[in-house]
Each structure stands twice: as structure tokens, then as C-alpha cells.
Amino acid sequence: MSSRFPLFRKRDLLIFLLAAVLAGAGFLQWLPKSGAPVAVIEQDGKEIRRVELSSIPQPETLVLDGEISVTILLEPGQVSIIHSDCPDQICVNTGTLTRPGQSAVCLPARVSVRIVGENNSGIDGMTG
Amino acid sequence: MKSSAKFVAFTGILAALAVVLSLLENLLPPVPGMPPGAKLGLSNIVSMYAAGCVGFFPAMAISLVKGLFAFLTRGITAGLMSTAGGLFSTLIVWLLLKKLRFGLLGASAAGALAHNAAQLMIACLLTSSAVLYYAPILVLLGTASGILTGLALGVLLPPLEKLQRR
Amino acid sequence: MNKNIAPSSIKKWTAVAGAVVILLAAILASMVLYPQSSQGYEATTWAMGSYIQQTLYGSSAEEAATQASSAINELExxxxxxxxxxxxxxxxxxxxxxxxxxxxxxxxxxxxxxxxxxxxxxxxxxxxxxxxxxxxxxxxxxxxxxxxxxxxxxxxxxxxxxxxxxxxxxxxxxxxxxxxxxxGIGKGAACDAALKVYKESGISGGIIAVGGSVGVYGEKPDGTDWRISVRDPDEDTQDGLGVLSLEEGCVSTSGSYEKTFTEGDNTYHHLLDAKTGYPAESGLVSVTVVHESGAISDALATACFILGLEDSLPVLKELGASALFIDEEHHITIAGDLEFEQISTNYTVSRQSL
Structure with a gap:
């Protein structure tokens, strides 16, 4: 033996096994989480309702009363503002929301509907 | 190694070598796409040699000197990360190599992993836990650089040991 | 060799287990902590007549969001x-x-x-x-x-x-x-106020949207650029026109579709030309401006809409901004150095250097 320290011993495999397990566990965290899209409905900045989109059994309308009344339609897999007493109707024109990151806002009524969840589209914000 | 003066001088030379190697490594241009903290770990060759062939306390002293140098040249964060990483990895390498008789490859890979783990902990405490996103990549890169260091030592150790015996 | 291991091999293997557990614990702890940090802290508030949304990453995210929103209220x-x-x-x-x-x-x-x-x-x-x-x-x-x-x-x-x-x-x-x-500048200025808070708060990264003005700071947990969807003026769907990638700075959009009303045969939009007193008509539908300052990007978006494409170019160059113009013919002109990924296929795209 030229050296007191052999290059490799069988027990070294233990270290490599440990490294593989750690790396594997870490990469698992990177996978998209199963977090299903959730619709969050807020009025005046306060959360009114939070519902998992896929778990809505049948169409349901939600009427938010206030100075300006807003009607929200919750359907399996999607949500939309279908009526608002506001003058601009921007929220109604926004259409149907289906994916995380999307939102419909009624400024005059201070009502917002948005979908949160694992953001597959990779969009962080919106301008316009 | 008979006289203690010789021994201290030898440790000093090793410490200087470790500092020079880590300086050299910092001169290398950053590889695009690599996460922060991923390094070749050239100076780990020296720490490993010290832990294996010189002794536990000299090896820890060399890590401290290296950390101190990082403090001076790269600031508090880098200094803390280097010190913590160096001490922890030296401890692990010494334990595996001298006490548990692991091979060079295994000990060196474990040392690199320990270095990364300690650095990540410090980075997490000092900056934000966002750095942990890179943890799995660092584990893989750390193992790879550990294997390289181990191979390098496998080549360098026999002649070095002869030198030391004189 | 064997005589070295034999005497206290049980003790030694206990030590192995110890070392392995320390390593494992250290790195596993990081894995457990990680999901929280990548999720980001979200806050929604109302100010400046708009819906304000913040997504912040890092340890002091919640505190930073609260501070940013009070800074915006103060500014208002x-x-x-x-x-x-x-x-x-x-x-x-x-x-x-x-x-x-x-x-x-x-x-x-x-x-x-x-x-x-x-x-x-x-x-x-x-x-x-x-x-x-x-x-x-x-x-x-x-x-x-x-x-x-x-x-x-x-x-x-x-x-x-x-x-x-x-x-x-x-x-x-x-x-x-x-x-x-x-x-025409307030929402952008609000983004600036929030970004200033972020810089001082020690968060690792964050994005704020005040109405159509968006500001980004620092890094996302995965280190990629911030992706900001540009609204398609035509469509009600939310797929958007395309995506702007941004490392830092602010984006603002002025579009004639934002606030309109119809009286008699005429539809009027809110982007008023100070020279005529009437809604501007420059052949554009919307202008998106990127600048390091939110206030400048906001004001420039309005100005460029009113000036039209040709006259905007020297101004963008002078102020160090870049912009994306959408005209009534469904043509997108990208002026300056912008990373834009088109999504809607209803538009043609050309580039214009400044």
C-alpha cells in the first residue's frame, strides 16, 4: 500500500446513497404542487369566500350586496362576474376565469375575484 | 515531523496554500446558470490533506484562517459562510477519514456536502430562505466536486506522504 | 487492517450514524423550509382608485407588504x-x-x-x-x-x-x-413608493401591481426574470397579448380601452390630449412603457399614446425607456430593448431600435 488512505471503500457508497436521496427529495419539491386552483373572492380587501374550483358541484350564484351589488357565478372549474351595478362593467367584460393568476376586478364595488394556486402560466403580474 | 517549530511552519504553509487556492478559485469567471455557492472547492484538497495526515487541530486552524481571510476580502456574510462551511466539513472529513476509515472519495464527498449544508444554513439565517431553492442542485454539484477533490488527493497523497516522512 | 476496525467497531458505526444524521437533518431542514419561501406572500389592498396586489418573497414579506401599503396610502x-x-x-x-x-x-x-x-x-x-x-x-x-x-x-x-x-x-x-x-403618474409613483419600502425591508424579491402599473424588485426564489402579461386590448379572455420579461424596474400601460363611455354616436376614452382637450387619436390602442422609475413609465405611457409611435421614439431614447405600441391595425411595435414573448396570434410584430 502506497498510502494509508485507500481511494475507495465499500462504505463510501453510504455517502453517495445519502447524497442521491437528499438530491432526489429536494428535486421532488420542485415538482408542481398538487395545489388545485382556488377561487378567492374579496370585498373591500376582506376575503368573502375561498373555494377550490374543481370541487364546485353545480353552478351557484353568489350575490355580494353593498353600495354596488355584484353577482358572481361559480361553476365547476370556472368563475365569473356575471352582473354588477357598476357603470363601467369592466368586471363583467373580463369574462370567465379558469386558470391561476387570472382575476376580475370591480373597482367601484371594491370586489375582486382571482384564482390562486400553482401558477402554471408562470405569470407574475399583469399590465394594461 | 519531529520538532514542533517545523510542525507549526508546515501548518502555516498549508494554511497559506488553502488561502491562495481559494483566492485563485474566486478569480475564475462565474459559470452562467450555476447557483450561488456552487464552487470547485480547490482549497478543500488542502483541508482534507491536513485532516488526514497532519491532525485534527491543525486542520481546524487552517479552516479558521481561510474563513478569516474571507472575512477580510469578501465581507461578513462570505466570512461567516466560509468559516462555518470549513469547520463543519473539516470535522466531517476528519471523522470519516481518521476515525471511521472511509475511502477518500466518500470522505471528500461528505466533506463537500457538509460544507454546502453549513453554508446554506448561514445564508438562510443571514439573507432569506429563498436560497434553499438551490439545495438539491448544490447537493449534486457538491458530491461531484467532492469526488474530484477525492481523486486529486488520491493522486497527490502518496508523494506528499513521502515528503512528510522526511 | 482488520485489527484497526475490530475493537470498537460498534462505537464507530454509532458515530457514523451520528454524522449522517447531522448532515441529513441540516439538509432536510432546508427542504422543509423551502416550500414556504417559494410560495410568496400575497396581499391585496385598495388605494389610488385601484386594486393593489403585492406578491413578496423572503422572511419579512408580510411586514414589507403592510409597510408598502401604508406608504401608498400616505402618498395618495x-x-x-x-x-x-x-x-x-x-x-x-x-x-x-x-x-x-x-x-x-x-x-x-x-x-x-x-x-x-x-x-x-x-x-x-x-x-x-x-x-x-x-x-x-x-x-x-x-x-x-x-x-x-x-x-x-x-x-x-x-x-x-x-x-x-x-x-x-x-x-x-x-x-x-x-x-x-x-x-396619469400616481399609480407609477405608488409602485416607486412600494419598491423603496422593499429595498429597505430586506425581502429577497417582490412584485407590486397598482392598477396597470407594475413594479418588480429583487429576485424570485427560482432566480428567473419576472414575467408580466400584457393585456390584449381586443379580447375579454385573460390569455393576454404576450409576456414581458423584466429583471427590474417598472411597467405601465395606457390603453384607450381602459375607461370609455359612449354618448350618441361617439365613444370617448380617457386619454385626453392637453393640446386639444379631446381624447387623443394617434392610431394607437395601447402603449406599454418600461422604465426604472414607475412614475416616469406611467406618465410616459400616457404621453406616448398621445404622441403616437413616430414622435414617441426620440422621447423614449432621451429618457432611457423602452416601449411596446399596439396600433389599430393589430400591429405591435417593440421600441428598444425588451424581452417580449408573443402569445396572441392576432397581431403582427416588428422591432424598432432607439
Missing amino acids: NLISWRVAGSDIEKLNSAAGTDWLELDEHTIDVLEQALSVAEATDGAYDPTILPISSLWNFDSDEPTFPGDDKIQEFLPFVGYEFLRINTEDNTASLRNHGNGVDLG
Whole structure:
């Protein structure tokens, strides 16, 4: 033996096994989480309702009363503002929301509907 | 190694070598796409040699000197990360190599992993836990650089040991 | 060899297990902590007449979000002409009298407003209030004021009436009847205020959207660029026109589709040309401007919409901005160095260097 320290011993495999397990566990965290899209409905900045989109059994309308009344339609897999007493109707024109990151806002009524969840589209914000 | 003066001088030379190697490594241009903290770990060759062939306390002293140098040249964060990483990895390498008789490859890979783990902990405490996103990549890169260091030592150790015996 | 291992091999293997457990614990702890940090802290508030959404990453995210939102409220209470007792309300009331001492932040915003007004020769004009209050786009019922009214009040609009002194933080409006409306710059200024909070808070990264103005700071947990979807002026769906990738800075959009009303045969939008007193017609549908300052990007978006593509280019170059123009012919022009990924296929794209 030229050296007191052999290059490799069988027990070294233990270290490599440990490294593989750690790396594997870490990469698992990177996978998209199963977090299903959730619709969050807020009025005046306060959360009114939070519902998992896929778990809505049948169409349901939600009427938010206030100075300006807003009607929200919750359907399996999607949500939309279908009526608002506001003058601009921007929220109604926004259409149907289906994916995380999307939102419909009624400024005059201070009502917002948005979908949160694992953001597959990779969009962080919106301008316009 | 008979006289203690010789021994201290030898440790000093090793410490200087470790500092020079880590300086050299910092001169290398950053590889695009690599996460922060991923390094070749050239100076780990020296720490490993010290832990294996010189002794536990000299090896820890060399890590401290290296950390101190990082403090001076790269600031508090880098200094803390280097010190913590160096001490922890030296401890692990010494334990595996001298006490548990692991091979060079295994000990060196474990040392690199320990270095990364300690650095990540410090980075997490000092900056934000966002750095942990890179943890799995660092584990893989750390193992790879550990294997390289181990191979390098496998080549360098026999002649070095002869030198030391004189 | 064997004699080295034999005597205390049990002890030694216990030590192995110890070392392995330490390593495992250290790195596993990091894995457990990781999901929280990548998720980001989200906060939704209302201010400046808009929906404000923040997504922040890092340990002090919640605190930073709260601080940013109070900074925006403070700013609104300084620069909104509708808020009684605000700096701008006082300045407007004192029009034609004396110089007023105002808050440093107000002066900052006024200074940025004037710099864009000067660079665009008044296409963006902070003194639009006499005309904008006639149209009253922010109310429930905007109305066409009639040509006579517009001609009557148009002479009161002109950024040269607004003078500021940055040394002693004073400002004045020259004539009675002048008025400042910072509606075209306020949302961008709000982004700046939030980004300033983020920088001081020690969060690792964050994004704020105030209406159509977006500001980004720092890094996302995965280190990739921030991706900002540009709204498709045509479609009600939310797929968007395309995606802008941004490392830092702010984006603002002015589009003629944002606030409109129809009276008789005419549809009017809110981007008023200070020169004519009427909604601007430059062949554009929307302009998105990227600049390191939110206030400048916001004001420039309005200015470029009014100037039109050709006249905007030198201004963008001068102020160090880049922009994306969408015209009525469904053509997108990207001016300057922007990373844009097209999504909607209803548009043609060309690039224009500055």
C-alpha cells in the first residue's frame, strides 16, 4: 500500500446513497404542487369566500350586496362576474376565469375575484 | 515531523496554500446558470490533506484562517459562510477519514456536502430562505466536486506522504 | 487492517450514524423550509382608485407588504387632488396666489411629472385638471362636456404654469383656474413608493401591481426574470397579448380601452390630449412603457399614446425607456430593448431600435 488512505471503500457508497436521496427529495419539491386552483373572492380587501374550483358541484350564484351589488357565478372549474351595478362593467367584460393568476376586478364595488394556486402560466403580474 | 517549530511552519504553509487556492478559485469567471455557492472547492484538497495526515487541530486552524481571510476580502456574510462551511466539513472529513476509515472519495464527498449544508444554513439565517431553492442542485454539484477533490488527493497523497516522512 | 476496525467497531458505526444524521437533518431542514419561501406572500389592498396586489418573497414579506401599503396610502393623501387637505388640493386652491411649501414626496412626483411634460412637449401634462374634471372619467357618469366648455377651459392647461423649487420644497400655480391632476403618474409613483419600502425591508424579491402599473424588485426564489402579461386590448379572455420579461424596474400601460363611455354616436376614452382637450387619436390602442422609475413609465405611457409611435421614439431614447405600441391595425411595435414573448396570434410584430 502506497498510502494509508485507500481511494475507495465499500462504505463510501453510504455517502453517495445519502447524497442521491437528499438530491432526489429536494428535486421532488420542485415538482408542481398538487395545489388545485382556488377561487378567492374579496370585498373591500376582506376575503368573502375561498373555494377550490374543481370541487364546485353545480353552478351557484353568489350575490355580494353593498353600495354596488355584484353577482358572481361559480361553476365547476370556472368563475365569473356575471352582473354588477357598476357603470363601467369592466368586471363583467373580463369574462370567465379558469386558470391561476387570472382575476376580475370591480373597482367601484371594491370586489375582486382571482384564482390562486400553482401558477402554471408562470405569470407574475399583469399590465394594461 | 519531529520538532514542533517545523510542525507549526508546515501548518502555516498549508494554511497559506488553502488561502491562495481559494483566492485563485474566486478569480475564475462565474459559470452562467450555476447557483450561488456552487464552487470547485480547490482549497478543500488542502483541508482534507491536513485532516488526514497532519491532525485534527491543525486542520481546524487552517479552516479558521481561510474563513478569516474571507472575512477580510469578501465581507461578513462570505466570512461567516466560509468559516462555518470549513469547520463543519473539516470535522466531517476528519471523522470519516481518521476515525471511521472511509475511502477518500466518500470522505471528500461528505466533506463537500457538509460544507454546502453549513453554508446554506448561514445564508438562510443571514439573507432569506429563498436560497434553499438551490439545495438539491448544490447537493449534486457538491458530491461531484467532492469526488474530484477525492481523486486529486488520491493522486497527490502518496508523494506528499513521502515528503512528510522526511 | 482488520485489527484497526475490530475493537470498537460498534462505537464507530454509532458515530457514523451520528454524522449522517447531522448532515441529513441540516439538509432536510432546508427542504422543509423551502416550500414556504417559494410560495410568496400575497396581499391585496385598495388605494389610488385601484386594486393593489403585492406578491413578496423572503422572511419579512408580510411586514414589507403592510409597510408598502401604508406608504401608498400616505402618498395618495399627498398627491390626490380629490383628497381634502392633500398637498395637491392645497396647491390647486392656492392657484394664482403664492408659493406653497409641500412635502418632499409631493415635490419629487411633481418634478418627475414636469420632466416628462418637458420631454414630451406637454403630451403628458400634469396641469390637465381643468379639462379632466370636465370629462370626469373617474366618476360614475362621465359626460361629453361640449365643445364650448372645452375651448373655455383649455387655456388654463399648460405645464409651464406649474413651477417648483426643489431647494425649499415649494410649488406654485401661476393663475387662478390652473389645477394639477396627477392621475396619469400616481399609480407609477405608488409602485416607486412600494419598491423603496422593499429595498429597505430586506425581502429577497417582490412584485407590486397598482392598477396597470407594475413594479418588480429583487429576485424570485427560482432566480428567473419576472414575467408580466400584457393585456390584449381586443379580447375579454385573460390569455393576454404576450409576456414581458423584466429583471427590474417598472411597467405601465395606457390603453384607450381602459375607461370609455359612449354618448350618441361617439365613444370617448380617457386619454385626453392637453393640446386639444379631446381624447387623443394617434392610431394607437395601447402603449406599454418600461422604465426604472414607475412614475416616469406611467406618465410616459400616457404621453406616448398621445404622441403616437413616430414622435414617441426620440422621447423614449432621451429618457432611457423602452416601449411596446399596439396600433389599430393589430400591429405591435417593440421600441428598444425588451424581452417580449408573443402569445396572441392576432397581431403582427416588428422591432424598432432607439
